[in-house]
Amino acid sequence: MSDPESMDGPPPFEDPFDGDDVEQRIYGTILQTREPTTASAVAERAECDSKTARKYLDWFTDLGIVTRHDGHPATFERNDAYFEWRRIDQLATENSLEDIRERVRELSARIADYESKFETESPEALDAVAVADAHAE
Numbered sequence: 001m002s003d004p005e006s007m008d009g010p011p012p013f014e015d016p017f018d019g020d021d022v023e024q025r026i027y028g029t030i031l032q033t034r035e036p037t038t039a040s041a042v043a044e045r046a047e048c049d050s051k052t053a054r055k056y057l058d059w060f061t062d063l064g065i066v067t068r069h070d071g072h073p074a075t076f077e078r079n080d081a082y083f084e085w086r087r088i089d090q091l092a093t094e095n096s097l098e099d100i101r102e103r104v105r106e107l108s109a110r111i112a113d114y115e116s117k118f119e120t121e122s123p124e125a126l127d128a129v130a131v132a133d134a135h136a137e
Contacts, residue, residue: 022048026056030066036075 020028025046030037043053057076060066064082069075091100120126 036069036077038073
């Protein structure tokens, strides 16, 4: 009999794709990449044959999920525009146009409040340590 507590929680970090089929492993691997990656590197990470990885990466390219960069060897990277489009489509499907407009107005007002409060237009321009020190005083 197995220990029921061992089935709770996420899979062990050492094997994040345990139980996934090869397509899911390749998809998960490409989602985690931050720069163009070769099919053989994807195959190694997804624990599959390079030919199999290439087949799925070409299919994901056709679907727009992945961008292929020709070269020797060809490299592949996640197409962020595809995922942005999917999120926009999901929001449009689940919300009315008026709900979306209202949420944009709320968020725009919130951004303006932060810009005024911290006297900056960009979070990157903010010195978080100086702000924390100023609020601690």
